[in-house]
Amino acid sequence: MAQQRVPTTPTTNHENRAFWEAADEQQFMIGHCRACNEPHFYPRALCPFCFSDETELRQASGEGHIYAVSVMRRAPVPYALAYVTLAEGPVMMTNIVNCDFDALAIGQAVEVTFQASEDGTKVPVFQPV
Amino acid sequence: MTASKAYIAGAFEHPTRKAEGKSLAQLYGEVAKGALEDAGLTHHDVDGFFCDTEAPGLGPLSLVDYLGLNVRHVDNTDTGGSAYLLHVAHAAQAIAAGKCSVALIVLAGRPRTSGQNAEPPVDWNVPDMTFELPYGPLVVNTYGLCASRHMYEYGTTSEQLAWIKVAASHHASHNPNAMLRKIVTVEDVLESPMISDPLHRLDCCVVSDGGGALLVVSEEIARELKRPKVRLIGSGEAVKHQNGGRIDLSHSAATEAGKIAFGEARITPADIKYASIYDSFTITLLMQIEDLGLCQKGKGGAFVADGGLISGQGRLAVNTDGGGLCNNHPNNRGGITKIIEAVRQLRGEAHSAVQVPNCDLALASGMGGWMGSRHGSGVVILERAD
Ligand SMILES: [Zn+2]
Numbered sequence: 001m002a003q004q005r006v007p008t009t010p011t012t013n014h015e016n017r018a019f020w021e022a023a024d025e026q027q028f029m030i031g032h033c034r035a036c037n038e039p040h041f042y043p044r045a046l047c048p049f050c051f052s053d054e055t056e057l058r059q060a061s062g063e064g065h066i067y068a069v070s071v072m073r074r075a076p077v078p079y080a081l082a083y084v085t086l087a088e089g090p091v092m093m094t095n096i097v098n099c100d101f102d103a104l105a106i107g108q109a110v111e112v113t114f115q116a117s118e119d120g121t122k123v124p125v126f127q128p129v
Numbered sequence: 130m131t132a133s134k135a136y137i138a139g140a141f142e143h144p145t146r147k148a149e150g151k152s153l154a155q156l157y158g159e160v161a162k163g164a165l166e167d168a169g170l171t172h173h174d175v176d177g178f179f180c181d182t183e184a185p186g187l188g189p190l191s192l193v194d195y196l197g198l199n200v201r202h203v204d205n206t207d208t209g210g211s212a213y214l215l216h217v218a219h220a221a222q223a224i225a226a227g228k229c230s231v232a233l234i235v236l237a238g239r240p241r242t243s244g245q246n247a248e249p250p251v252d253w254n255v256p257d258m259t260f261e262l263p264y265g266p267l268v269v270n271t272y273g274l275c276a277s278r279h280m281y282e283y284g285t286t287s288e289q290l291a292w293i294k295v296a297a298s299h300h301a302s303h304n305p306n307a308m309l310r311k312i313v314t315v316e317d318v319l320e321s322p323m324i325s326d327p328l329h330r331l332d333c334c335v336v337s338d339g340g341g342a343l344l345v346v347s348e349e350i351a352r353e354l355k356r357p358k359v360r361l362i363g364s365g366e367a368v369k370h371q372n373g374g375r376i377d378l379s380h381s382a383a384t385e386a387g388k389i390a391f392g393e394a395r396i397t398p399a400d401i402k403y404a405s406i407y408d409s410f411t412i413t414l415l416m417q418i419e420d421l422g423l424c425q426k427g428k429g430g431a432f433v434a435d436g437g438l439i440s441g442q443g444r445l446a447v448n449t450d451g452g453g454l455c456n457n458h459p460n461n462r463g464g465i466t467k468i469i470e471a472v473r474q475l476r477g478e479a480h481s482a483v484q485v486p487n488c489d490l491a492l493a494s495g496m497g498g499w500m501g502s503r504h505g506s507g508v509v510i511l512e513r514a515d
Pocket of ligand 1: 033034035036037038047048049050051052
């Protein structure tokens with residue numbers, strides 16, 4: 001496997017810290033609203049659909065498929081930026097890792113994995129199943 | 130909403146593309162002066178001022194003083210490169226409300242000389258970006274996401290995207306100020322280095338210094354001026370984002386903005402004789418041309434192919450100045466040059482090789498921010514009024 005880009009370590013705040021702390025423990029969470037029962041991404045204090053403050057983090061399956069992908073070739077270490085449609089519904093921005101960039105395709109099944117960022121904190125990324 | 134009574138009375142594009150030996154404020158001064166001279170007005174006539182949030186000195190504060198203006202209305206609405214389309218619309222609204230009668234809109238920048246890149250400073254307080262920045266989203270690869278999805282959904286090809294650059298290069302070959310004046314072929318685009326799939330280097334716009342300015346005036350003022358009259362008859366604005374994860378890259382905010390603008394102007398896309406369409410990347414233009422209804426959704430590739438956008442020979446003359454792809458993208462913000470070329474076309478003052486005959490209705494469309502994640506669209510429809 002060629003060298004892989006190291007994700008930037010997120011600077012967190014009170015609202016999003018729980019998501020990143022869970023990720024560091026290799027748990028992949030998404031936002032969920034108890035009022036309208038809809039999942040959302042990114043997780044936040046107010047539901048973007050019904051504006052309730054009854055939101056919480058729920059562990060997601062970590063399964064999904066590629067919605068869109070662009071391999072950044074002109075970078076010190078090329079990397080695949082992607083949107084992944086999660087099995088739960090929401091689409092999120094991520095990287096596809098541990099793969100042959102030239103073989104990536106929209107619709108391809110992927111699963112969550114965790115990659116150490118610059119300071120070692122793990123962040124969720126995806127790899128082909 | 131009734132048709133606006135506002136007119137674009139002055140338009141000026143700075144001729145420079147590399148502003149060595151000039152300060153940023155000086156560029157603002159030169160574009161303001163250029164637009165005022167074009168209109169036949171003086172800085173004493175200006176009572177409304179519009180700029181983006183990158184203007185030095187907390188939006189309008191320092192520049193109003195630098196330019197020696199005495200204004201009673203200011204606005205620094207910012208949607209990225211499309212901001213100036215919104216400024217024209219907001220100026221017309223301010224004029225209709227009696228808040229001003231001569232609105233000056235300015236843009237200037239020197240990213241080429243200063244080496245400042247198109248990426249905004251990292252701000253972890255932006256709530257959505259915190260969930261993206263770890264993954265390396267840049268301007269080019271987020272537009273790459275749109276292009277990859279468009280190809281998947283509609284079968285659009287790299288060859289078709291390349292035709293957008295080819296058309297821009299044909300137009301730029303007639304523009305002595307254009308940054309890239311050499312005519313390129315589809316093969317040249319496809320053989321240029323891949324930057325972020327599927328966008329090649331020649332799918333990307335230029336980085337240039339310079340700027341531009343516009344004067345939007347009331348009907349009373351316009352009546353006194355000598356220049357051909359260009360009237361704003363419709364405008365629309367919209368933002369599109371990730372919608373809580375219900376991301377849909379199949380269309381842009383131009384769909385909504387265009388609908389509003391055409392409704393206000395009471396015309397249809399088929400009536401448009403000339404279009405300036407934001408071209409930060411080839412895919413940016415392609416998606417807008419579909420979303421505005423200038424061609425069928427998903428058929429943009431076929432519409433732009435085989436010289437479809439070349440003035441005089443194609444299906445619709447688009448970006449006859451060479452656009453952001455070949456002419457100018459001052460301060461990484463291309464919206465103002467879109468309006469300026471539309472004004473030239475309506476006045477009959479475009480280069481004779483690219484002038485659309487009897488051009489009486491034109492559209493300018495801007496796309497600011499990141500089309501793949503969050504963006505702002507502004508559309509104006511202009512008519513020749515005499
Ligand atoms: Zn809800």
